[in-house]
Amino acid sequence: MTFLGPQLTQHEAFEDAEAAVARLQQLYGTATEFLAGHFAEALEGRRPEKRVRAFYPEVRLIVSSHAKADSRLSFGHLAEPGTYATTITQPKLFEAYLRQQIRLLIANHGVPVMIGPSQTPIPVHFALTGRAELNVPQEGVLDFQLRDVFDVPDLSSTNDDIVNGLARPGPDGARPLAPFTAQRVDYSLARLAHYTATAPEHFQNHVLFTNYQFYVDEFEAFARRALADPASGYTALVGPGNCVITEPDAALPLPARLPQMPTYHLKRPEGAGITLVNIGVGPSNAKTATDHIAVLRPHAWLMVGHCAGLRNSQRLGDFVLAHAYLREDNVLNEDLPVWVPIPALAEIQIALQEAVAEITQLDGFELKRIMRTGTVATIDNRNWELRDQSGPVHRLSQSRAVALDMESATIAANGFRFRVPYGTLLCVSDKPLHGELKLPGMATEFYRTQVAAHLRIGIRAMERLREMPLERIHSRKLRSFEETAFL
Numbered sequence: 001m002t003f004l005g006p007q008l009t010q011h012e013a014f015e016d017a018e019a020a021v022a023r024l025q026q027l028y029g030t031a032t033e034f035l036a037g038h039f040a041e042a043l044e045g046r047r048p049e050k051r052v053r054a055f056y057p058e059v060r061l062i063v064s065s066h067a068k069a070d071s072r073l074s075f076g077h078l079a080e081p082g083t084y085a086t087t088i089t090q091p092k093l094f095e096a097y098l099r100q101q102i103r104l105l106i107a108n109h110g111v112p113v114m115i116g117p118s119q120t121p122i123p124v125h126f127a128l129t130g131r132a133e134l135n136v137p138q139e140g141v142l143d144f145q146l147r148d149v150f151d152v153p154d155l156s157s158t159n160d161d162i163v164n165g166l167a168r169p170g171p172d173g174a175r176p177l178a179p180f181t182a183q184r185v186d187y188s189l190a191r192l193a194h195y196t197a198t199a200p201e202h203f204q205n206h207v208l209f210t211n212y213q214f215y216v217d218e219f220e221a222f223a224r225r226a227l228a229d230p231a232s233g234y235t236a237l238v239g240p241g242n243c244v245i246t247e248p249d250a251a252l253p254l255p256a257r258l259p260q261m262p263t264y265h266l267k268r269p270e271g272a273g274i275t276l277v278n279i280g281v282g283p284s285n286a287k288t289a290t291d292h293i294a295v296l297r298p299h300a301w302l303m304v305g306h307c308a309g310l311r312n313s314q315r316l317g318d319f320v321l322a323h324a325y326l327r328e329d330n331v332l333n334e335d336l337p338v339w340v341p342i343p344a345l346a347e348i349q350i351a352l353q354e355a356v357a358e359i360t361q362l363d364g365f366e367l368k369r370i371m372r373t374g375t376v377a378t379i380d381n382r383n384w385e386l387r388d389q390s391g392p393v394h395r396l397s398q399s400r401a402v403a404l405d406m407e408s409a410t411i412a413a414n415g416f417r418f419r420v421p422y423g424t425l426l427c428v429s430d431k432p433l434h435g436e437l438k439l440p441g442m443a444t445e446f447y448r449t450q451v452a453a454h455l456r457i458g459i460r461a462m463e464r465l466r467e468m469p470l471e472r473i474h475s476r477k478l479r480s481f482e483e484t485a486f487l
Helices: 017-043 095-109 182-196 213-227 283-296 346-360 364-369 390-399 408-418 444-466
Strands: 012-014 055-063 082-087 113-121 206-210 236-239 243-245 263-267 274-278 300-303 306-309 319-328 371-379 401-405 422-430
Touching: 012 017, 017 055, 017 095, 017 113, 055 095, 082 113, 082 182, 095 113, 113 182, 182 283, 206 213, 206 283, 206 444, 213 236, 213 263, 213 274, 213 444, 283 408, 300 346, 300 408, 300 444, 319 346, 319 390, 319 401, 319 408, 346 364, 346 422, 346 444, 364 371, 371 390, 371 408, 390 401, 401 422, 408 422, 422 444
Parallel strands: 206 274, 206 300, 300 422, 306 422, 319 371, 371 401
Antiparallel strands: 012 113, 055 082, 055 113, 236 243, 236 263, 263 274, 306 401, 319 422
16 A cells, blocks of 8 residues: 655664664654644645555664673673564653663674664654644544544554563564563553653653652652752752742642642653652552553652551551562453562662661661561552451461552562562551551641651662662563563
8 A cells, every 4th residue: 555654764774872863863753743744734624645654763683693791781682693673762752761772782792773664653643742733633523534544553552562471573573672662652651641740751760659649748848958959969840730840949830630640750860860659549550650651661660658557566657668569459460470479679678778777867676666578468459457357367467468558569560570670668557457547637647757757768769779870770580581682
């Protein structure tokens, strides 16, 4: 079938990562400008005579040697010879990431990367991202069917087969080079903007998840103090609605309707700041948020929220550092079976424990006064206490669980699945097995005194992780038998 499109070019070989990324940006810009121009004409009533089509650019690599790369690295190399490829979207947004990944491939294999158009069309919806003057109208507004002229998102090819270990070579025999295809990335970038009311370019490489507004309030207060301190390195705070402030006393207006997952970004150069996402309560929200943030390839994400303490020796306000997870959240069962262990990552655990010691000024054996390590159980029924307790309590006891929540295991399991380093530090806000329930007025003092310390611990842990080389944080524990070279 013939179509209107930019002139297709031959793949070019690049031995310089910056030049390769510049070529990706050029190809992507040409393709999206072409689609946007013809779509604008269609809105004015000038329907194209042929299908309008442009293609994502791709990175392609041919490895012919069995020579092994540095085995200490968990990414940046391929295990065996073959042809590998991945489609690319929004290369400007992913510029630093692409430069790093391509540079490692060239260095580790001693061969150039090939850059050119792929065979995957760009859906017009995604090509219009960031163009406020162009909106895809509802069906029936145009005098023709949109999908008869332009390519639209195809969910049948937008999936997690690569990260779930189910991907097969493409029609040309090329195996995946990256964990996500361009269509999957574009889908999540659109969802992120919807759920968080902030643009993807504001997200930082270190992400904190919480399940209470109290943490958002404290995060904003911390961010304002950081902006007042030139030595902090933080440069801006972004809130829902993409409101950006750089001065500590500036107003941060919120949209009339808050998004489902209000998100705040305390920014540093090169994405080295911290993003806080209030996912609310429940494993479904936790999965949704991590499903989409994963395409941004963050360096780490941590859960800092409230939990039920399960031991009589615990007190309200104590901390729980998760070393293992009992998964009864059920939202990831089809993607990651419950028999898959979710290991603790040493670098994350050490950063969290050291941050607790630093903020509380307790260390060694004294730290045990306020913190327990052990299994965190995550369930999908908030009111489990209202059912017959014998079954759940027996399972919790058998697992040696010390805390119960509705998000932590989901976030950790999705971190494992998406190869994003993860960790959990919770704060005990009630003890349902011992009659200390979360009721109005009971936890006022707890919230006032503990939230600030808890959030500060999470931030300090992220700052410690930021100081580590990327190769140390991205553990080989997260890599399977056949891995993509891109992180």
